[in-house]
Amino acid sequence: MRLPRTPDFEREVGRFSLQFFCEECAYFRHSTCAHEWPNREHQRPEHEPAEVVVFCKEFELR
Ligand code: SF4
Numbered sequence: 189m190r191l192p193r194t195p196d197f198e199r200e201v202g203r204f205s206l207q208f209f210c211e212e213c214a215y216f217r218h219s220t221c222a223h224e225w226p227n228r229e230h231q232r233p234e235h236e237p238a239e240v241v242v243f244c245k246e247f248e249l250r
Pocket residue numbers: 208209210213214215216217220221222223224225226227230244245246247248
């Protein structure tokens with residue numbers, strides 16, 4: 189699921205401590221997905237945040 193990274197979205201991330209990157213997911217092991225999903229778009233960006241957040245439907249909070 190793709191969602192534009194709007195100012196409203198950023199406020200909600202802070203307000204609700206939202207987590208959604210692979211790095212916070214229980215299935216993330218050694219930079220790969222334990223379920224073998226292609227996860228490049230779901231990982232935390234190294235530099236500037238992307239304009240779009242790509243959510244993984246199988247995200248499971250650690
Ligand atoms: S299940 Fe989704 S969020 Fe979790 S590690 Fe795999 S690709 Fe990333």
